[in-house]
Amino acid sequence: MEQYLIAHDLGTSGDKASLFTTAGKLVKSHTVSYPVHFFHENYAEQNPEDWWNAVIASTRFLLDGICPEDVLALSFSAQMQCCLIVDRNGKPIRPAIIWADQRAEKEKFLLEQRIGFDWIYEITGHRVSPSYSLEKLMWLQNNEPENYEKTYRMLQAKDYILFCLTGSFVTDYSDASGTNALDLRASGWSDEILRAAEIDRCKLPELHASTDPAGQLTPAAAQLLGLPVSVKIIIGGGDGPCSALGAGCIKPGNLFLTFGTSAWIGGTTDQVFSDPDKVLFCFAHVIPGKFMPCGTMQAAGSSYSYIQKALCSTETEAALAKGSSPYEELNRMLLSSPAGAKGLLFLPYLLGERSPRWNADASGAFLNIRQEHQKPDYVRAVVEGIAMNLDLILASYRKQLSVNSLLFTGGGAKGDSISQILSDILQAELVRPNHVDEATSIAAAVIAGVGCGIYPDFSSVDLFLTRQDSFSPDKDHLPEYDRQKEMFDLAYQCLLPFYAAVKNS
Numbered sequence: 001m002e003q004y005l006i007a008h009d010l011g012t013s014g015d016k017a018s019l020f021t022t023a024g025k026l027v028k029s030h031t032v033s034y035p036v037h038f039f040h041e042n043y044a045e046q047n048p049e050d051w052w053n054a055v056i057a058s059t060r061f062l063l064d065g066i067c068p069e070d071v072l073a074l075s076f077s078a079q080m081q082c083c084l085i086v087d088r089n090g091k092p093i094r095p096a097i098i099w100a101d102q103r104a105e106k107e108k109f110l111l112e113q114r115i116g117f118d119w120i121y122e123i124t125g126h127r128v129s130p131s132y133s134l135e136k137l138m139w140l141q142n143n144e145p146e147n148y149e150k151t152y153r154m155l156q157a158k159d160y161i162l163f164c165l166t167g168s169f170v171t172d173y174s175d176a177s178g179t180n181a182l183d184l185r186a187s188g189w190s191d192e193i194l195r196a197a198e199i200d201r202c203k204l205p206e207l208h209a210s211t212d213p214a215g216q217l218t219p220a221a222a223q224l225l226g227l228p229v230s231v232k233i234i235i236g237g238g239d240g241p242c243s244a245l246g247a248g249c250i251k252p253g254n255l256f257l258t259f260g261t262s263a264w265i266g267g268t269t270d271q272v273f274s275d276p277d278k279v280l281f282c283f284a285h286v287i288p289g290k291f292m293p294c295g296t297m298q299a300a301g302s303s304y305s306y307i308q309k310a311l312c313s314t315e316t317e318a319a320l321a322k323g324s325s326p327y328e329e330l331n332r333m334l335l336s337s338p339a340g341a342k343g344l345l346f347l348p349y350l351l352g353e354r355s356p357r358w359n360a361d362a363s364g365a366f367l368n369i370r371q372e373h374q375k376p377d378y379v380r381a382v383v384e385g386i387a388m389n390l391d392l393i394l395a396s397y398r399k400q401l402s403v404n405s406l407l408f409t410g411g412g413a414k415g416d417s418i419s420q421i422l423s424d425i426l427q428a429e430l431v432r433p434n435h436v437d438e439a440t441s442i443a444a445a446v447i448a449g450v451g452c453g454i455y456p457d458f459s460s461v462d463l464f465l466t467r468q469d470s471f472s473p474d475k476d477h478l479p480e481y482d483r484q485k486e487m488f489d490l491a492y493q494c495l496l497p498f499y500a501a502v503k504n505s
Contacts, residue, residue, distance in 0.1 A: 259412025
């Protein structure tokens with residue numbers, strides 16, 4: 001008799017639910033979309049009821065044709081750095097302020113002034129930033145005091161769904177480490193930081209391991225989802241740390257690269273990974289007792305989609321007419337441009353930048369444009385610019401680790417030409433598994449399996465993943481890319497006065 005695990009990847013644009021057998025086979029998946037409300041330039045909010053309705057609809061879709069009693073457990077990977085305040089009945093007091101929201105700039109500076117930039121990084125593994133949940137909660141206290149007073153708990157996205165399923169107010173260490181309020185080494189909420197933020201500790205949820213049960217599935221929730229109350233509801237984790245597990249990056253010193261809308265290089269370590277230059281940050285892992293260092297750039301796939309929309313409408317129309325992906329056409333087109341794109345440079349800072357620049361005022365740019373440059377050169381320059389930015393992130397790891405190989409996941413990993421360019425520029429083998437788009441879903445399934453006892457440990461991720469192929473650096477391209485890397489960094493340094501002038505204009 002086949003038995004199943006349900007994984008929910010609760011993302012920014014929708015909930016992707018996946019049904020796996022306990023043998024690691026993906027049976028089917030289904031995504032239910034929901035909107036993000038952007039306003040006031042840098043505000044970003046979502047209706048938490050949209051998350052819950054999506055979980056209901058996607059779960060019911062998965063169960064079509066499946067005996068619900070054969071589902072053993074359900075768990076989550078989810079967007080991080082949210083601030084959803086609820087009352088003691090679990091009812092949202094206002095819309096959720098999500099990770100993309102940047103309104104808490106004043107609170108960021110206030111917290112940094114009280115704690116110190118270096119010390120908060122030492123405690124939490126993260127810089128101070130308006131992206132994090134704590135700064136958003138401070139903003140609510142300062143700007144919506146009546147809502148803050150009503151607040152019983154602040155929850156992350158998955159935590160709200162866990163409440164809807166079980167009535168429990170819980171979170172896991174990985175999601176908590178994206179709040180700017182968790183003491184990584186002590187594995188607990190930091191009283192020092194909370195005092196400085198003037199936030200009541202009682203407003204934060206209970207901390208648990210990702211594999212702990214959230215509680216008993218309520219009869220009401222079971223009826224809505226079409227599941228029996230016997231299904232185990234396992235807490236799960238934040239999507240960043242989940243991506244490490246889902247890539248098969250579970251051993252200390254392993255690193256992986258995910259190329260999606262954004263891109264990041266992350267890993268698994270036994271100790272908190274502290275970067276003296278603070279290019280990298282560090283989460284609590286979904287694997288208990290381990291940590292996940294990470295360096296994230298803002299606009300990887302979104303830079304590629306930008307060039308597709310801005311310059312490649314003809315190719316896009318032709319690809320769609322043939323029933324193929326426009327990106328497959330771009331991946332072929334860039335091969336007609338040589339390594340280095342004839343000297344054309346692209347800075348992929350369309351959304352400012354986190355790692356390695358940490359400069360919200362940076363913007364994208366093409367430089368060294370000559371008459372010889374054609375469309376394929378622009379497409380290749382975009383991919384090379386993304387890769388050179390990732391190379392700076394990888395350089396921070398290489399100050400402490402020897403890195404010769406990276407596990408490679410994400411939508412960008414589907415392209416052989418992109419994979420080869422990244423391998424050449426990073427000077428590392430890229431190992432591509434069979435499921436490049438399913439990393440966070442696989443992680444949630446493994447967490448569900450470990451949590452309900454069907455798997456003995458996290459090495460069971462090997463049931464889901466096999467090595468498909470790999471890409472090794474072409475040494476012939478090394479001299480050209482070394483020159484381009486120097487120019488890439490110089491271009492950014494030269495533009496710093498320009499960025500400052502634009503900000504102040």
